[in-house]
Amino acid sequence: MDLSNENVIHVKKDGIEYLQFRKLLEYGDLINHAYSLGIDRNYRTAKANKEKLDAKTYERAIKDYKELCNSIGSNLEHLVKPNQNHTKEVKIVEKKININEPDFNVEQYDNTDGLITNKKNLLIGTTNADCILLLFFDPVKNVIANVHSGWKGTVQRISIETVKKMKTEYGCAPNDIICCICPSIRKCHFEVDKEVKEIFEQEFQDIDDIQSIIQETKNGEKWKIDTVKINQILLQKEGLKLENIIDSKICNVCNSNLMHSYRVEKQGYGLNVALIEMRQ
Numbered sequence: 001m002d003l004s005n006e007n008v009i010h011v012k013k014d015g016i017e018y019l020q021f022r023k024l025l026e027y028g029d030l031i032n033h034a035y036s037l038g039i040d041r042n043y044r045t046a047k048a049n050k051e052k053l054d055a056k057t058y059e060r061a062i063k064d065y066k067e068l069c070n071s072i073g074s075n076l077e078h079l080v081k082p083n084q085n086h087t088k089e090v091k092i093v094e095k096k097i098n099i100n101e102p103d104f105n106v107e108q109y110d111n112t113d114g115l116i117t118n119k120k121n122l123l124i125g126t127t128n129a130d131c132i133l134l135l136f137f138d139p140v141k142n143v144i145a146n147v148h149s150g151w152k153g154t155v156q157r158i159s160i161e162t163v164k165k166m167k168t169e170y171g172c173a174p175n176d177i178i179c180c181i182c183p184s185i186r187k188c189h190f191e192v193d194k195e196v197k198e199i200f201e202q203e204f205q206d207i208d209d210i211q212s213i214i215q216e217t218k219n220g221e222k223w224k225i226d227t228v229k230i231n232q233i234l235l236q237k238e239g240l241k242l243e244n245i246i247d248s249k250i251c252n253v254c255n256s257n258l259m260h261s262y263r264v265e266k267q268g269y270g271l272n273v274a275l276i277e278m279r280q
Contacts, residue, residue: 001258003037007180008248010037016071017258021180023246024276027139032123033276034072035133035182035248037258041068043127043273045104050083052105065102065273069123074277076102078123081273082112084148088156090114090165093122114147114162118170123277129262130185130252132227133274134159138166140176144276151196154227155203163238174239182274183250183259187215187226197223200230207233 003010008019017037024033036043041064046053053061062076069076079102080093089112097103109115115124116136124146126133131150137143143166149158159179166172197214204210207230215224232245252261252272260270 003250003255003258005249007246008250013071016067018068018072019183019248019250021135021246021248023178024135024137024180027137030139030142030279031137031144031276032072032074032279033135033274034068035274036068036272039256039258039260039270042260042270044271045081046083050105068273068275072275074123074275075121078121078277079103079125079275080109080115080122081125081127082109082115082148084113084126085111086150086152087111087113088153088158088161090116090145090147090158090162092165092169093117093124094119096122113149113153113158114145116143116145116162116165116169118143118278120278120280123275125273125275127271127273128182128184128252129260129265129269129271132184132231133182134162134231135180135182135274135276136162136166137178137276138170138172138176139178141166141170141172142278143170143172144278146274146276149227149231151190151192151225151227154230155199157234159231160234160238163235163240175241175244177240178244178246179235179240181228181231181245181247183248183252183255183272184228185253185261185263186228186251187224188251189253189263190227191217191222191224193222197225200225204230
């Protein structure tokens with residue numbers, strides 16, 4: 001199966017599979033990136049409750065990370081990954097913390113769901129199993145960001161927190177910023193109860209057509225919400241150009257044979273990873 005479309009390329013190389021955005025590949029001399037594929041691989045480095053994995057499982061995750069990094073020409077030792085917790089916290093990365101090993105499960109990135117850097121050879125990563133992952137790149141200021149935005153992060157507008165921080169910390173102009181939306185659960189499968197629906201309605205009263213984004217199903221007992229569309233609207237309102245907000249158009253649930261999905265796998269679900277770095 002090939003997931004390539006007008007916005008992404010499905011790469012198969014030496015037994016490794018991943019997606020890359022066509023727009024970001026235009027800047028291949030400046031940045032490197034990928035979104036992992038394959039449910040036989042798991043990029044989890046800690047349990048969902050932040051407890052340590054057993055040694056064998058952790059070593060397997062390191063092996064999966066290393067093989068993906070090698071396939072795209074990156075160095076695993078350069079990797080920095082936050083300890084995601086559905087917050088709106090976005091942190092600046094100036095340098096690695098660990099020497100000769102990736103920054104996994106480090107205290108400095110607790111309760112953090114986004115990373116920003118302008119440093120070369122810092123590979124920043126986030127993971128998902130349905131949540132939205134956003135890859136940002138400003139080719140003028142040479143700044144990148146990698147952000148995890150589940151429904152709670154979307155409600156907290158973490159995508160906008162990221163753009164604002166890119167502006168204040170690095171002088172980025174929103175109309176220069178590219179944002180690529182990785183595979184995630186889509187409206188076709190993101191079904192919620194009344195309580196969550198009302199949270200979205202309350203938070204996004206400033207979106208004119210919010211009612212078209214929230215669709216009632218099952219006789220008023222469940223609703224489907226297009227969180228990708230919400231992020232697209234928010235980013236446009238913050239000043240990003242429509243043509244610079246690029247969606248993979250891929251649903252994790254619909255393609256759960258090729259990528260992990262919490263809604264499909266339930267307990268014991270695996271994780272996909274998105275990576276981006278500034279080249280040397």
